[in-house]
Amino acid sequence: MSMKDYHVPVMLSECIEGLNIKSDGIYVDATFGGGGHSREVIKKLTAGRLFGVDQDEEARKNAEKFDTGKFTFIDSNFRYLKRFLKLEGVEKLDGLLADLGVSSHQIDEPERGFSTRYDAMLDMRMDRSQDLTAKKIINTYPGRELQLVLGNYGEIRNARTLADNIIRARIEAPVRTTGELVNILQRFVPPNKRNKYYAQVFQALRIEVNDELGALKDLLNQSADLLKSGGRLVIMAYHSLEDRLIKNFINTGSFEGREVKDFYGNSLKPFKAIARKPVMASDNEVRKNNRARSARLRIAEKI
Numbered sequence: 001m002s003m004k005d006y007h008v009p010v011m012l013s014e015c016i017e018g019l020n021i022k023s024d025g026i027y028v029d030a031t032f033g034g035g036g037h038s039r040e041v042i043k044k045l046t047a048g049r050l051f052g053v054d055q056d057e058e059a060r061k062n063a064e065k066f067d068t069g070k071f072t073f074i075d076s077n078f079r080y081l082k083r084f085l086k087l088e089g090v091e092k093l094d095g096l097l098a099d100l101g102v103s104s105h106q107i108d109e110p111e112r113g114f115s116t117r118y119d120a121m122l123d124m125r126m127d128r129s130q131d132l133t134a135k136k137i138i139n140t141y142p143g144r145e146l147q148l149v150l151g152n153y154g155e156i157r158n159a160r161t162l163a164d165n166i167i168r169a170r171i172e173a174p175v176r177t178t179g180e181l182v183n184i185l186q187r188f189v190p191p192n193k194r195n196k197y198y199a200q201v202f203q204a205l206r207i208e209v210n211d212e213l214g215a216l217k218d219l220l221n222q223s224a225d226l227l228k229s230g231g232r233l234v235i236m237a238y239h240s241l242e243d244r245l246i247k248n249f250i251n252t253g254s255f256e257g258r259e260v261k262d263f264y265g266n267s268l269k270p271f272k273a274i275a276r277k278p279v280m281a282s283d284n285e286v287r288k289n290n291r292a293r294s295a296r297l298r299i300a301e302k303i
């Protein structure tokens, strides 16, 4: 299988331009995946280095095909980036790229359980060595917690009713597969709204399984410490919960969108946005790669 099949990189030239690469700089690709973005970064380096990070073992296998002259793979969740870079003797970066979420490969592998298209075990772990799976959430979370996951992360309006019904169903028999979950869900929506509803529920579970918002917050906080003044943060989100955290952090220095100030009222925000609005993929790119449709790219410079 070629890397192209694994994952087609989104807004590749926009991301590379956003990183403003210095040939002797130190860069991080926090979401290596198929290495599509990493490959372009490496091309621009002479004396510089790139660290690629991914928590998925399949991504690690892709990284094994990369020449280690200028490249090092870090097999970890990006929330521990600072610690791993320290072990490599790196304290400061010229640029950090993150292309959040799951790769096409992860979605297209039926047994990973990310897709409503296949009947598979409810899994959804990016890091398959962790304990928490979607199956565990659906079958063990108390009703109130299930409701919060579905409501907050899936933005589902009838989250309480749905949570109650999942609990009723699991008392009869454990809900083990994506197909069994979809059977429960289909009672709650008219046929023409099914796909959107399923996608919302699956998104909610995926975010909870992988603690995606917690990991993103950790990454953003560390990026402020790691980037040199003038260093670039280039970050791409595919849903509004992530994009809101990124936008608020860049514009104000806090996740809630409250400007962080010192005792004298001076702003302490670590970044300045390169553009007020997110960059969106061109119509041409979206035509070729539907995944690019929901991508929002934000670029900021460390102050």
Ligand SMILES: C[S@@+](CC[C@H](N)C(=O)[O-])C[C@H]1O[C@@H](n2cnc3c(N)ncnc32)[C@H](O)[C@@H]1O
Binding pocket: 007, 008, 009, 010, 030, 031, 032, 033, 034, 035, 036, 037, 038, 053, 054, 055, 056, 059, 076, 077, 078, 079, 099, 100, 101, 102, 103, 104, 126, 215, 216
């Ligand atoms: C959208 S894909 C990146 C694709 C990549 N830019 C390319 O062109 O091939 C996201 C990747 O980031 C990884 N990932 C997501 N969240 C992560 C986290 N918290 N820590 C480490 N890797 C993560 C996923 O396993 C996945 O491989």
